[in-house]
Amino acid sequence: MRMTLCSLLVCLSLTTASAQMVTAEDMAARVKMEFLHAWNGYKTYAWGHDGFKPVSKTYYDWYGTPFYLTAVEALDTMTLMGLTEEADSTREFIATHLSFDKDVYVNVFEFTIRVMGSLLTNYQLSRDHRLLDLADDLGRRMLPAFVSGTGLPYMEVNLKTGAVRGELSNPGAAGTLLVEFGSLTAMTGKGAYYNSAKIALLSLYRARSDIGLVGEGINVTTGEWTKTDSHLGAGIDSYYEYVLKCGYLFDDSDCRQMWLTHYAAINKYLLDSSATGYWYGHADMNTGKRTKTWFGALEAYFPACLALSGDIGRADRLMQSCFAMWCKYGIEPEEYNYVTGKAEKPRYYLNPEVMESAYYLFSATHDPVYLNIGKVFLDSLVTYCRTEEGFTELDNVVTKAKRDRMEPYFMAETMKYLYLLFAPAEVLPFDKVIFNTEGHPIRKAW
Ligand code: DMJ
Numbered sequence: 001m002r003m004t005l006c007s008l009l010v011c012l013s014l015t016t017a018s019a020q021m022v023t024a025e026d027m028a029a030r031v032k033m034e035f036l037h038a039w040n041g042y043k044t045y046a047w048g049h050d051g052f053k054p055v056s057k058t059y060y061d062w063y064g065t066p067f068y069l070t071a072v073e074a075l076d077t078m079t080l081m082g083l084t085e086e087a088d089s090t091r092e093f094i095a096t097h098l099s100f101d102k103d104v105y106v107n108v109f110e111f112t113i114r115v116m117g118s119l120l121t122n123y124q125l126s127r128d129h130r131l132l133d134l135a136d137d138l139g140r141r142m143l144p145a146f147v148s149g150t151g152l153p154y155m156e157v158n159l160k161t162g163a164v165r166g167e168l169s170n171p172g173a174a175g176t177l178l179v180e181f182g183s184l185t186a187m188t189g190k191g192a193y194y195n196s197a198k199i200a201l202l203s204l205y206r207a208r209s210d211i212g213l214v215g216e217g218i219n220v221t222t223g224e225w226t227k228t229d230s231h232l233g234a235g236i237d238s239y240y241e242y243v244l245k246c247g248y249l250f251d252d253s254d255c256r257q258m259w260l261t262h263y264a265a266i267n268k269y270l271l272d273s274s275a276t277g278y279w280y281g282h283a284d285m286n287t288g289k290r291t292k293t294w295f296g297a298l299e300a301y302f303p304a305c306l307a308l309s310g311d312i313g314r315a316d317r318l319m320q321s322c323f324a325m326w327c328k329y330g331i332e333p334e335e336y337n338y339v340t341g342k343a344e345k346p347r348y349y350l351n352p353e354v355m356e357s358a359y360y361l362f363s364a365t366h367d368p369v370y371l372n373i374g375k376v377f378l379d380s381l382v383t384y385c386r387t388e389e390g391f392t393e394l395d396n397v398v399t400k401a402k403r404d405r406m407e408p409y410f411m412a413e414t415m416k417y418l419y420l421l422f423a424p425a426e427v428l429p430f431d432k433v434i435f436n437t438e439g440h441p442i443r444k445a446w
Contacts, residue, residue, distance in 0.1 A: 024371055028422035031378060032081050034386075035415040038406060039078075039086070041390035042070050054390030055404040063104045068094060073114055074411035076121045076440055080427055081419055091122065095130040100138050105156040105165060108145045109173040111138065113238075113438040114408065116180045120187065121440035132187055139184050139193050151199035152220035153177070167221050171214045175204045175239035178246045178255075179436045186250075186446040198254075201246070204239060205258045212265030213285040214239065230285035231270060231292070232299045233335075238437040240266070244305055249434040249444055263309065272338070277324060278317040279338045294344055295325070296335040301437075303357035307364045319361055322354050323373055329397040331380045348394040350385060350406065352413030352439060359421040363430040374421045381414075413439030 038052075046052040046059030050069040053060060062069065071090050078087040119135035122128070144162035145153040152174045155166025181197035184190070207223055208214050209230075216235040217227030232240065240262055247256035269288040272281040280302060282292035300322045306315035326332045332354060333343035355377055362370035384400050385391045391410060393403040416439050420428060433441035 022375070024422040027371070027375060027378070028419055031415060031419040031422060032083075034378070034382065034391075035077065035081060035411070035419070036083075037386070038390045038411065038415070039074060041387075042074075042406070042411075045389065046070065051408055052390055052406045053404045054387045054392045054406050055402060057389055060405070063102075063106065065102055065104060067111075067115065068098060069114060069408040070406075070411055072098070072118045073408040073438070075118060076125055077411055077416040077419070079122070079125050080416065080423075091126060091128060091131070095128060095134070098134055100134070100141050100159045103158065103160040105158050105163075107155060107173075108142055108153050108157055109155075109176055111142065112177050112180050113436055113440075114412070116184065117436040117438050117440040117442075118412065120180060120183050121436075121442055123187070124443050124445075135184055136188050136190070139181065139190075143192060143196060146196040146200060148220045150220055150223040151196075151203045152218065152223065153196075153200055154220055167219050168217060168226060169220045170217050170227075170235035171204050171239035172235045172237055174218065174220065175201050176242050176437055177201075178242055179249060179434060179442060182246065182250050183442050183446075194250075198252075201239075201243065201258075202254065205243075205261075208261070208265075209285045211269060211286070211288050212261050213269060213283070213288070214262075215285040225285070228285045229282055229291055231282040231294070232266070232280050232302050233294075233296060234298050237298055237301060241301060241305055241437055244309060245434045248308075249442065259309070267314075274339060276338050276341065277321040278314075279321055280318070281338070293337055293339040294335045295321070295338055296345065297332045297348065297351040298334070298353060300325075300332065300351075300357055301353035304353075304360035307357070307360040312361075312364055315357070315361055315364075319357055319370075319373075322357060323376075326354060326376070326380070331384050331394065331397045331400075333397045343397060346396045346398055347403075348385075348397050350381075350391060350393050350410040350414055352409060352417055355414055355417040355421065356435075356439070359417045362421055363425075371422065374418060378418055409438060 041054055042052040045057045049059035049066045050061045075090050116135050116138050119131045123131040141159045142157050145157040145164050154164035155169050157164050177197040178201050181193040185194035213230040215225045215228040215230055218225055243255050243258045246252050247259055269283045270280045272279045279295045283290050303315040303319040325336045331348050333346045335345035337344050358370045358374050390406050393405050395401040395403050433443050435441050
């Protein structure tokens with residue numbers, strides 16, 4: 001990685017000296033300790049609930065009734081960290097308490113990536129069949145969501161009745177299901193799962209514009225685009241990620257072709273190699289005309305995709321930009337205007353994407369610069385987001401004003417990717433797994 005920007009040099013010079021004194025082993029141990037800090041806070045104040053509010057030291061549930069999201073999401077991270085007793089007791093709790101027989105509407109995308117994804121990974125890690133049975137039960141209850149006329153799933157499904165709602169969706173929600181639903185088919189032999197998610201993915205692909213881009217809003221009953229802004233961020237991001245990953249995970253030639261089409265369009269219309277660096281901005285999906293010069297925390301997953309696709313050069317250049325964006329305020333904003341240098345959405349929700357990209361790039365290149373970058377990320381999290389009992393989101397990366405929420409993905413992704421970056425490669429053979437978009441690794445060994 002070439003350090004070309006002043007802020008990178010400043011940021012790195014502050015860290016390189018100290019990074020040289022700490023080994024990757026020390027760093028892995030530090031990440032594990034910080035994970036336990038957050039986990040113990042959750043266990044003390046929010047056990048039996050979805051999420052932890054680390055400032056007020058209480059809990060929250062997404063739907064009034066708990067699905068134990070933090071415990072579900074943290075489980076494979078604990079196993080990978082070697083926290084075996086903690087993982088075993090948590091798995092037992094989940095297997096005996098988690099139930100989907102509830103009269104609530106849940107978000108199909110979120111329950112797929114967070115809950116089904118974790119159940120599948122943890123089934124593979126433990127061979128505890130109860131987890132696969134739970135994933136199968138959840139999948140069966142979510143299948144009615146796909147009956148929309150276009151094959152694109154409704155946003156929400158009632159787990160008990162199968163009733164659906166939410167016609168206004170987006171590619172991220174409708175097209176980020178095949179890693180999990182396809183794996184569920186491979187593990188259970190029930191073809192409906194793969195087919196439903198694949199049809200949804202194909203419907204999105206067919207709805208792409210003439211120049212090969214997708215927008216950020218689509219109606220699942222008509223297939224009409226409701227928002228035509230195109231970018232790599234919220235509402236679109238993991239659609240591209242799953243097109244790429246499903247090509248590898250399932251040897252799916254449709255997905256491989258879809259990735260190539262989108263990859264060319266993304267590099268033609270979204271790539272913005274401006275005076276301030278190498279970025280991917282926004283453009284209208286039909287005309288390709290630039291609409292915004294924004295890039296942010298969620299888009300920071302894209303260096304990982306580029307690295308996975310074999311494009312290390314672009315991955316590395318974009319990672320430099322991500323790191324410059326991080327260094328600007330000492331922590332990254334949700335949306336950053338790379339032309340004006342201002343945070344357009346200054347919040348930081350403990351997002352993991354930039355750590356994920358550092359891990360992919362280190363795994364692909366073994367260049368220690370990514371370890372130094374990872375150390376900066378951890379130091380920033382500890383400096384700005386750590387509370388007495390956990391870690392919290394920031395309302396504003398400029399003022400560092402804190403919110404009162406620790407999202408479960410902090411345990412599934414942010415801490416896991418940092419740990420894997422520093423841990424010995426044997427902890428998880430990188431080339432044998434595909435991570436779902438929530439950081440749950442799925443091994444292609446059905
Ligand atoms: C996670 O829930 C998933 O990674 C999702 O794909 C989008 N990003 C959030 C965390 O930032």
